Amino acid sequence: MIARGLLLAGLLALGAAASAGGAPPPVPVVSAITGPAMPATLAEFGFFADPRAQLPAAGVIPYRLNTPLYSDGAEKLRFLYLPPGTEARFADDGLPALPVGTALIKTFAFGEGAARRLVETRVLLHRAEGWVALPYVWDEGQSEARLALAGARVPVTTPEGRAISYRVPNRNQCKECHGLNGAVVPIGPKARNLSAAWLAPLVAAGKVNTVPAGADTLPRWEDRATAPVAAAARAYLDVNCAHCHRPGAAASNSGLDLRWEQQDLHALGVMKRPVAAGRGAGAFEFDIVPGHPERSILVHRMRSEEPGVAMPELGKATADAEGTALIERWISAL
Numbered sequence: 001m002i003a004r005g006l007l008l009a010g011l012l013a014l015g016a017a018a019s020a021g022g023a024p025p026p027v028p029v030v031s032a033i034t035g036p037a038m039p040a041t042l043a044e045f046g047f048f049a050d051p052r053a054q055l056p057a058a059g060v061i062p063y064r065l066n067t068p069l070y071s072d073g074a075e076k077l078r079f080l081y082l083p084p085g086t087e088a089r090f091a092d093d094g095l096p097a098l099p100v101g102t103a104l105i106k107t108f109a110f111g112e113g114a115a116r117r118l119v120e121t122r123v124l125l126h127r128a129e130g131w132v133a134l135p136y137v138w139d140e141g142q143s144e145a146r147l148a149l150a151g152a153r154v155p156v157t158t159p160e161g162r163a164i165s166y167r168v169p170n171r172n173q174c175k176e177c178h179g180l181n182g183a184v185v186p187i188g189p190k191a192r193n194l195s196a197a198w199l200a201p202l203v204a205a206g207k208v209n210t211v212p213a214g215a216d217t218l219p220r221w222e223d224r225a226t227a228p229v230a231a232a233a234r235a236y237l238d239v240n241c242a243h244c245h246r247p248g249a250a251a252s253n254s255g256l257d258l259r260w261e262q263q264d265l266h267a268l269g270v271m272k273r274p275v276a277a278g279r280g281a282g283a284f285e286f287d288i289v290p291g292h293p294e295r296s297i298l299v300h301r302m303r304s305e306e307p308g309v310a311m312p313e314l315g316k317a318t319a320d321a322e323g324t325a326l327i328e329r330w331i332s333a334l
Helices: 004-020 030-035 171-178 195-205 228-241 298-304 322-334
Strands: 049-051 060-063 075-081 103-110 118-127 132-136 145-147 152-157 163-169
Touching: 030 118, 118 145, 118 152, 118 163, 132 152, 132 171, 171 195, 298 322
Parallel strands: none
Antiparallel strands: 060 075, 075 103, 103 118, 118 132, 132 145, 152 163
16 A cells, blocks of 8 residues: 555645646645634635545645554544645654644544545644644534534444444543643654655655654554564554653553653563552553463453553554554563
8 A cells, every 4th residue: 555645746746736727726724723713613724625535735745654543443544734934853763843833634534435434633733832632523424524622422333343432532632642741742753653755755845854764663554464573563552552651641650661762671561560550450460471461461451442441541442453463472472
């Protein structure tokens, strides 16, 4: 599958063609991104030339992550908007410094082809006072997405055929995953989880300062069967768990640090007793028991769909069977 981010050249050509035909391409509304208001509809931002088809407006760049966050099997359509004349600045393989006026847009969809249903679009806006997270829920007719500060429940069918009540997080719940040291921050587009082939043309276009040495380090999810198991598993934990299980984040009191850069096995949970797991630990003593996934709290909580036990706590209603199998393989090999 071709990475969505590699469509950059095609999007630039689309904008040029529209201009040549006499009709300027649609562009995002800067005041909606940077102003104090919380637009009632997604359309007010102007991120899409065709919202239903998720065709971005001029200057809105699609991208993909090598290893994505699991969200009940939803398809994720990700986009980046940088204000004209600015650039994302990478200093290492982590998150870039993104200028005020940046928007990160992520649409969650279920189904394929004509049957694809857009469920929600989350936007992360970089305003002068910091980052603001806003969730938008698509209507039944797929013509508009409306602001849902209180969150929502939407019945969907997962790719495995399960009917579930999909949870759109409320604005405060967005902070639980995106919170670090009391501030809201992006968590997805780290250089290590972005394709170097996507970054390079953006460097040439002046939208990114460099392709850092650590870019493209995390294995692609579709290559997990052939990638080194430790790398694939650590990438999964970094993307799905480390935004909470790290110093300064929501689950820092657990004592677990599941970031990619963490090398201390005890901090990763190996033979570590839980600090604040409560009943989530079940009958098990250690977060990770080398060679024994069946005795590891980490696997026990990944397998569960019971509130208060299941991990991650937010963002899914189902257990990720493929992700859990990967972590089991890694623990078995320790």
